[in-house]
Amino acid sequence: METEQVLARLRGLGRRLTRQRSLVVEAILAGERPQSAEGIYQRCREKDRGISYPTIYRTLEMLVEAEVVRKLHFGGSKYWYEAAWQREHHHHLVCLECGAKEPIMVCPRELIAREAQRNQFKVLDHQFEILGICKDCQGR
Amino acid sequence: METEQVLARLRGLGRRLTRQRSLVVEAILAGERPQSAEGIYQRCREKDRGISYPTIYRTLEMLVEAEVVRKLHFGGSKYWYEAAWQREHHHHLVCLECGAKEPIMVCPRELIAREAQRNQFKVLDHQFEILGICKDCQGR
């Protein structure tokens, strides 16, 4: 059901439906948490060897534009991707030990709105991620 | 005065004082706002041609460890560096049009503390940056 909806949306935006795009959409939906491009590539390859990195990246970029996927970064050198429409807007607790990315629903939106108004700044986006050690990793 | 303090601190950490390190420290202090490694490289080169990228990066990393410099990223592919000790802890309004990085003093620290406690998460760091269009760029 979900995959179909996304593909229909792409279709609506004038994009063609290809085997590769279906794979990427399925991979994104299959993951509960943010995934790296490499992770998505691996997941797609398990199903079908016929997909390459450039296509992964191009498709992800397309999905970000279609607002189906959110592109995140947590301080490292790579980006992370997650389905944007499965959940409400959210942020994460990022464990620097095991890499876990636990979603949290709190958001400093009022603070952002106030500060923006004060500076006559037009807000388009914001970054908010909490980095540290998760419960599991604290006990070694 | 400030450069000397920083260099003395490095000395205290067992680091040797070199012409190149002085250049980097001066460059960091000369900039009011976050600077990229490239920007720092250029600034150093204007004073003295004898400095290379590897040294820039190594020195910046050292300064980050010495907690003299903060390493930031705003969603792009590069890191930004700013003097950590000139100001209090702060975040930024990042203009996606002109690249301006305006410091703001508000911080969702209570929210972070609450959420961490709720999840038994040990906070080590956090990202918080507001992205959008600055006042100047709004009027085209």
Added chain:
DNA sequence: AGATAAATGATAATCATTTGCAAGAAGGTG
């Protein structure tokens, strides 16, 4: 000044991502 360990620069490597382009496939049309 001389010894020693640390720091540097040149060069090459790395990592994640993007681009150029020829070949292949999607979807509208007759």
Added chain:
DNA sequence: CACCTTCTTGCAAATGATTATCATTTATCT
């Protein structure tokens, strides 16, 4: 269905930012 146009793909190479290697130079200690 066959055809045509245009979009997509994969390969290979390019890119941008940063890091590693290693021989040479230099700061600091004695």
